[in-house]
Amino acid sequence: MAAVLEIKNVCKHFGKKTVVDHVSFSVNEGEIFGFLGPNGAGKTTVIKMITGLIRIDEGEIFVNGYNVAKNFEKAMARVGGIIENPEMYGYLTGRTNLKIYSRMHGNVDDARFQETIEMVKLGNRIDDKVKRYSLGMRQRLGVAQAILHRPNLLVLDEPTNGLDPVGIKELRDTLHTLSREQGVAVLVSSHLLSEMELMCDRFGIIDNGKIIDIKTMDSIQLNEQNLARYHLEVSDIERASKIAAELIPDSAPSIDGNCIDLSATREEVANLNKAWIENGLLVYELSPVHKSLEDEFMDITHGSKTQLR
Amino acid sequence: MMKFIHLVQNELTKQLKKVSVIVMIIILLVLSAAYPILKLIVQNISENQFYPAFSYYQNGELADGETYREIQEEMLKNSGLTDKEQALAQQLMDLDVDYYQMCQDYKIGYPDWRSEEMSTLRDTHMLAAVQKMLLDGESVEEIYRAVEGMNYTYSVDQSGTGDDTFLQEMAALPKEDLQKQYDENIQKVNEYYQAIVQNDYVGHLKKDLLPAANENITMLEEQLKQPGLEDTVKEQLNYQLTLIKTEREIIQYRIDHEVMYDPDDWRHNTLLSLYAQTANANESPVTQEEFWDQGYNYRYSSYEQYVESVEKSRKEAEDQIALCEYSLEKGTPMMENNDGTRNLLAGGLVFTLLVMVICIMVGGGIMSSEYSKGTVRLLMLRPVSRWKIIMSKFVCTLLFGLCCMAASGLVQAIAGGIIYGFSDLLTPVLMMMGGAVTEVPFILWYVAAGLFAGINVLFASCLAIALSTLFKNTALAVGLTIFATLSGSIVTAMAMDLGWSWIAYTIFPFYYMGGFVVSGASGMFGTALPISPIYGAILLSALSVICVIVTTIVFQKRDVKN
Numbered sequence: 001m002a003a004v005l006e007i008k009n010v011c012k013h014f015g016k017k018t019v020v021d022h023v024s025f026s027v028n029e030g031e032i033f034g035f036l037g038p039n040g041a042g043k044t045t046v047i048k049m050i051t052g053l054i055r056i057d058e059g060e061i062f063v064n065g066y067n068v069a070k071n072f073e074k075a076m077a078r079v080g081g082i083i084e085n086p087e088m089y090g091y092l093t094g095r096t097n098l099k100i101y102s103r104m105h106g107n108v109d110d111a112r113f114q115e116t117i118e119m120v121k122l123g124n125r126i127d128d129k130v131k132r133y134s135l136g137m138r139q140r141l142g143v144a145q146a147i148l149h150r151p152n153l154l155v156l157d158e159p160t161n162g163l164d165p166v167g168i169k170e171l172r173d174t175l176h177t178l179s180r181e182q183g184v185a186v187l188v189s190s191h192l193l194s195e196m197e198l199m200c201d202r203f204g205i206i207d208n209g210k211i212i213d214i215k216t217m218d219s220i221q222l223n224e225q226n227l228a229r230y231h232l233e234v235s236d237i238e239r240a241s242k243i244a245a246e247l248i249p250d251s252a253p254s255i256d257g258n259c260i261d262l263s264a265t266r267e268e269v270a271n272l273n274k275a276w277i278e279n280g281l282l283v284y285e286l287s288p289v290h291k292s293l294e295d296e297f298m299d300i301t302h303g304s305k306t307q308l309r
Numbered sequence: 310m311m312k313f314i315h316l317v318q319n320e321l322t323k324q325l326k327k328v329s330v331i332v333m334i335i336i337l338l339v340l341s342a343a344y345p346i347l348k349l350i351v352q353n354i355s356e357n358q359f360y361p362a363f364s365y366y367q368n369g370e371l372a373d374g375e376t377y378r379e380i381q382e383e384m385l386k387n388s389g390l391t392d393k394e395q396a397l398a399q400q401l402m403d404l405d406v407d408y409y410q411m412c413q414d415y416k417i418g419y420p421d422w423r424s425e426e427m428s429t430l431r432d433t434h435m436l437a438a439v440q441k442m443l444l445d446g447e448s449v450e451e452i453y454r455a456v457e458g459m460n461y462t463y464s465v466d467q468s469g470t471g472d473d474t475f476l477q478e479m480a481a482l483p484k485e486d487l488q489k490q491y492d493e494n495i496q497k498v499n500e501y502y503q504a505i506v507q508n509d510y511v512g513h514l515k516k517d518l519l520p521a522a523n524e525n526i527t528m529l530e531e532q533l534k535q536p537g538l539e540d541t542v543k544e545q546l547n548y549q550l551t552l553i554k555t556e557r558e559i560i561q562y563r564i565d566h567e568v569m570y571d572p573d574d575w576r577h578n579t580l581l582s583l584y585a586q587t588a589n590a591n592e593s594p595v596t597q598e599e600f601w602d603q604g605y606n607y608r609y610s611s612y613e614q615y616v617e618s619v620e621k622s623r624k625e626a627e628d629q630i631a632l633c634e635y636s637l638e639k640g641t642p643m644m645e646n647n648d649g650t651r652n653l654l655a656g657g658l659v660f661t662l663l664v665m666v667i668c669i670m671v672g673g674g675i676m677s678s679e680y681s682k683g684t685v686r687l688l689m690l691r692p693v694s695r696w697k698i699i700m701s702k703f704v705c706t707l708l709f710g711l712c713c714m715a716a717s718g719l720v721q722a723i724a725g726g727i728i729y730g731f732s733d734l735l736t737p738v739l740m741m742m743g744g745a746v747t748e749v750p751f752i753l754w755y756v757a758a759g760l761f762a763g764i765n766v767l768f769a770s771c772l773a774i775a776l777s778t779l780f781k782n783t784a785l786a787v788g789l790t791i792f793a794t795l796s797g798s799i800v801t802a803m804a805m806d807l808g809w810s811w812i813a814y815t816i817f818p819f820y821y822m823g824g825f826v827v828s829g830a831s832g833m834f835g836t837a838l839p840i841s842p843i844y845g846a847i848l849l850s851a852l853s854v855i856c857v858i859v860t861t862i863v864f865q866k867r868d869v870k871n
């Protein structure tokens with residue numbers, strides 16, 4: 001798969017402070033890349049460097065093979081984006097705002113213009129002044145301006161900000177459609193980790209200006225081989241734990257009232273359940289304790305959330 | 310290129326949809342349309358106002374003849390003169406009061422040829438009265454005290470020495486000569502009186518003024534023939550001779566072409582200006598001692614600079630004379646002498662200042678508002694180089710200013726044409742070019758003048774955009790630019806008071822380039838400062854270019870942090 005966005009050893013200093021520290025990653029065609037990190041980690045800064053808003057102190061960024069610093073117009077030709085809140089000209093209508101952006105691109109004809117408006121479902125509110133829009137409507141308009149010119153790289157900084165659940169789902173669907181069907185590469189940063197989980201194929205986790213880890217979604221999802229933690233509730237905890245200990249020796253069980261948490265593969269848990277029932281126990285609940293992105297995130301950034309830098 | 314046009318189009322869209330900008334445009338156009346009407350109204354008001362040739366205001370109100378007499382009598386009583394002297398002064402006072410009353414009776418006021426002749430009439434009459442006193446054997450001393458005591462010296466003594474020399478001289482004359490002078494004066498008084506009462510200007514020109522001018526010329530020429538005249542005296546006499554000869558020509562022209570004393574007649578105005586410019590063109594600089602003694606040094610930095618400025622205004626006056634003569638000869642009214650549409654439009658160049666203010670408003674917010682609203686982020690992630698974005702903002706503001714000026718000019722021309730007639734627009738403008746009078750089509754002149762005046766808009770726009778980009782603060786950009794441009798008249802006036810002639814090299818005197826087009830450098834600031842409009846045009850243009858370059862470089866390099 002071809003890399004649409006390549007970031008190579010990029011650094012940025014604000015004064016003496018190093019805000020982005022040798023960050024490297026790439027986003028491929030048709031891939032949705034989640035960009036995670038606590039407040040002040042440097043997400044927006046990286047995104048601004050990709051879009052040429054701030055200069056790159058060290059390293060290089062390539063979009064579609066063009067160096068952003070050296071060949072800005074070519075590199076940006078197929079980039080769409082939202083950076084922080086998509087602020088528009090409030091005294092103009094949504095349509096005029098879009099018109100302004102479309103003129104700056106060259107390849108947006110009337111049909112495409114109309115298609116985009118329909119895609120973000122702004123309906124006839126498109127002819128209202130933007131200052132009368134709700135936050136979510138602005139966000140939708142933001143998405144519209146980002147995809148207007150058929151970019152193959154979308155750079156979205158917290159695009160779910162202010163969207164209602166339906167809006168979030170629509171955005172997710174839109175992004176999925178774009179990436180799956182049109183091969184658009186998407187770089188998206190967000191705080192809503194559960195959302196990111198549903199949306200992304202890969203994650204980069206950044207803290208304090210450094211990329212700490214890049215993971216694929218698969219690697220943190222449940223599957224056959226992986227150990228996972230399960231939460232079970234049974235009628236007789238004494239006997240149940242004995243049986244469990246026999247069946248799965250190193251399950252690191254923890255008991256709380258009638259509940260037991262333990263680590264096991266899918267196979268092992270199913271067998272345990274069978275054994276319990278055969279022994280006349282009643283099983284009230286059996287559920288995987290989802291090892292979620294959030295845990296992953298918390299582990300990696302080990303609570304640096306509370307310590308803003 | 311196409312893309313750049315789109316960028317400019319975008320900027321114009323953003324500006325033209327702002328309520329504040331729309332309101333300013335409407336104000337501009339409404340004022341432009343109202344301007345000819347307002348001018349007409351003001352003119353009418355001032356024409357209907359009566360400014361008598363002699364006036365005395367008491368508590369802000371024009372005193373009538375009766376009141377004036379009371380005031381003068383009061384003054385006479387408190388003058389400390391002896392009874393004898395009071396009786397003499399009373400005679401002069403009666404004349405003064407009578408003529409004061411006459412102005413009101415016959416509605417003799419400005420502008421009217423009669424108001425000019427009234428002083429001659431009164432003064433001649435008073436002089437005759439004094440001569441009569443001498444003939445009657447009154448003492449010089451008493452007469453002088455009477456004249457002095459009532460402040461009539463300036464009326465009676467036309468030589469202006471300020472002491473009783475003129476009385477002594479008259480007293481020394483043989484009785485017959487004095488009698489002859491007296492008779493002549495009385496006759497002059499009668500003639501003038503008749504002419505004024507009958508309001509017979511042409512008759513007055515033919516019967517009184519033309520012979521008087523001829524007589525004066527002969528007299529001066531004879532005086533000049535006298536041997537052993539001092540150079541300064543000769544110079545003075547020649548100066549007077551030139552003026553009187555011009556006056557005679559003017560009188561002759563008036564008689565030949567029946568040009569009345571009528572400010573609505575361009576030929577009348579041209580003749581007045583011809584006379585005034587002849588005086589200017591023949592003025593010679595004072596000597597170095599006089600320069601210091603008479604306080605010229607407060608207004609000029611050096612004697613050389615003073616001489617230079619006199620020389621300059623002499624040249625200007627000579628050009629004006631050539632233009633006036635050409636104008637009269639060809640029957641082509643000069644713009645400034647003809648109260649028509651052209652003159653109106655020339656004065657209307659002052660609307661560039663309003664356009665300038667609008668452009669400062671537009672330019673002062675054009676970049677900073679993108680920052681403060683955060684729209685700058687979505688603007689700059691487009692595949693468009695930064696220099697194109699900033700250049701499109703300059704081009705947009707300047708284009709906008711140009712359109713405002715054109716629209717204002719057009720509205721003024723239409724409104725003015727309806728009121729003053731459109732045909733005046735077809736009259737060419739007379740200009741000195743390469744030492745010769747040249748006819749320039751008015752439209753061409755107007756466009757050129759507008760562009761020249763527009764240099765202010767150019768500079769103000771560029772400065773406002775530069776400050777807007779550098780400081781990202783609309784209020785600061787607008788405030789500083791307004792200060793740097795509109796404060797020009799105050800700052801220049803202050804600097805002139807302080808004798809800072811270097812102010813001529815700053816931007817301040819050039820806050821309104823249109824003024825130089827219409828009234829010239831001396832019309833704007835007098836001749837005390839070495840102010841050159843061409844220098845100003847170059848200075849402002851150069852500074853504009855610097856603003857553009859600096860802004861582009863800074864904008865190109867700077868991070869968008871918000």
Ligand SMILES: Nc1ncnc2c1ncn2[C@@H]1O[C@H](COP(=O)(O)OP(=O)(O)OP(=O)(O)O)[C@@H](O)[C@H]1O
Pocket residue numbers: 014019037038039040041042043044045046309870871
């Ligand atoms: N203009 C600036 N001058 C100095 N430091 C800045 C500036 N803008 C951002 N920073 C610093 O750079 C660091 C990274 O900021 P950035 O906005 O990239 O974080 P972020 O990951 O987007 O955070 P958030 O999740 O809160 O949006 C922060 O420590 C911030 O204080």
Ligand SMILES: [Mg+2]
Pocket residue numbers: 043044045084157
């Ligand atoms: Mg951020």
